[in-house]
Amino acid sequence: MSCQASPAPSSCDFPGRAELVAAIDAAIALQEPEAIGAALAASLERLIRSGRLQPPAVVLEPATDHYARRLLYRSAEHGYVVIAMTWAPGQGTPIHDHDGMWGVEGVCHGRIEVIPQRVVAREHDGWRFQSGPVLCAGPGECACVFPPADHHVIRHAGGEGVAVSLHIYPHEMTACGVYLDAGDGLHRLQRRHLQLDAELA
Ligand SMILES: [Fe+2]
DSSP states (O other): OOGGGSSSOSSOOOTTHHHHHHHHHHHHTTOSHHHHHHHHHHHHHHHHHHTOOOOOGGGGOOOSSSOEEEEEEEOTTTOOEEEEEEEOTTOBOOEEOOTTOOEEEEEEESOEEEEEEEEEEEETTEEEEEEOOOEEEOTTOEEEEOSSSOOEEEEEOSSSSOEEEEEEESSOOOEEEEEEEOSSSOEEEEEEEOOOSEEOO
């Protein structure tokens, strides 16, 4: 299903969208980020594993030179967003943060790796990180990210075929911090503007 082929829709519908939106609405009513994350991760996992949540087929199309970010839903009432990210083999992120907001992510196709990064020191203008264990996630596996301990790397897990993950944030993330390897054991912080490859909401 391609939403772009629809006759001027006001939003992109897909199987499971209404149930997903209801689950997010219920979760954010809990107000506390940790409670929201736990409830939302459980709901997202249940929806994906049941097969009821089927994002539009366009999310299976990778971008050639970056991982693709497509907006699937934006809540007019609450402001939260659902982003589909598409990872081709070899694609991934640098170490990054989430601009101070919580996030819930779940894999709905293929496999990704998530590598937590613990801040061990800030020296001059650099950050020193210690990589955590590589967490390999497949369909239905969900995780939460809470600031300030939110630094991590996400990448395609290897092998053929794309991976697709869904990411839910309390509002649109238009920029975040990325931490680029300076080659001396330190990482330099840069503010990076985040773009969408498509707005299907
Ligand atoms: Fe992230």
